[in-house]
Amino acid sequence: PLPVVAVVGRPNVGKSTLFNRLVGKRLALVDDRPGVTRDRREGEGRLGDLTFRIVDTAGLENAAEGSLEARMRAQTEAAIAEADIILFMVDARAGVTADDERFADVVRRAMRPVILLANKAEGRAGVDGAYDSYRLGLGDPLPVSAEHAEGLGDLYDALAALM
Numbered sequence: 001p002l003p004v005v006a007v008v009g010r011p012n013v014g015k016s017t018l019f020n021r022l023v024g025k026r027l028a029l030v031d032d033r034p035g036v037t038r039d040r041r042e043g044e045g046r047l048g049d050l051t052f053r054i055v056d057t058a059g060l061e062n063a064a065e066g067s068l069e070a071r072m073r074a075q076t077e078a079a080i081a082e083a084d085i086i087l088f089m090v091d092a093r094a095g096v097t098a099d100d101e102r103f104a105d106v107v108r109r110a111m112r113p114v115i116l117l118a119n120k121a122e123g124r125a126g127v128d129g130a131y132d133s134y135r136l137g138l139g140d141p142l143p144v145s146a147e148h149a150e151g152l153g154d155l156y157d158a159l160a161a162l163m
């Protein structure tokens with residue numbers, strides 16, 4: 001079976017943009033069981049010669065029940081539980097927010113390997129925010145741009161080291 005990679009982080013950091021870039025047109029059927037898996041998308045991701053299952057934790061803002069906090073936590077925990085590797089994404093332009101810190105707490109407790117991605121770091125715009133994310137305690141941030149396909153060589157190296 002392919003390793004499972006979960007893309008985790010607060011809304012609007014660029015998780016789905018990265019998911020779409022890594023999956024391309026190979027989108028699998030969405031698992032639409034009711035409850036915690038709702039709105040989750042899965043596909044076959046590829047980066048260079050690496051192939052993996054990738055899970056996008058999407059749609060948190062639109063779930064029907066519970067507080068935003070509870071829904072975010074439930075969906076993130078469900079994705080993490082079946083992941084072999086977690087891509088934890090922050091917005092390097094926005095810097096670290098209180099929501100990032102709450103998600104990081106959940107991820108840290110999962111005891112899974114984590115790759116910290118500081119997204120929206122195209123050009124030099126995200127350098128400060130990328131440094132800021134060191135304090136999440138999830139290792140060295142990799143500056144990337146999901147939208148502009150920058151930093152994916154470093155992501156490849158980090159993934160390859162864990163597969």
Ligand code: GDP
Binds near residue numbers: 146
């Ligand atoms: P999600 O909520 O975490 O899934 O985030 P989305 O993938 O929906 O992206 C949220 C917004 O950030 C969208 O407007 C994207 O176009 C934008 N975005 C995503 N990746 C990048 C990036 O690398 N650079 C910049 N500048 N914007 C990005």
Ligand code: MG
Binds near residue numbers: 015016017057058
């Ligand atoms: Mg999304």
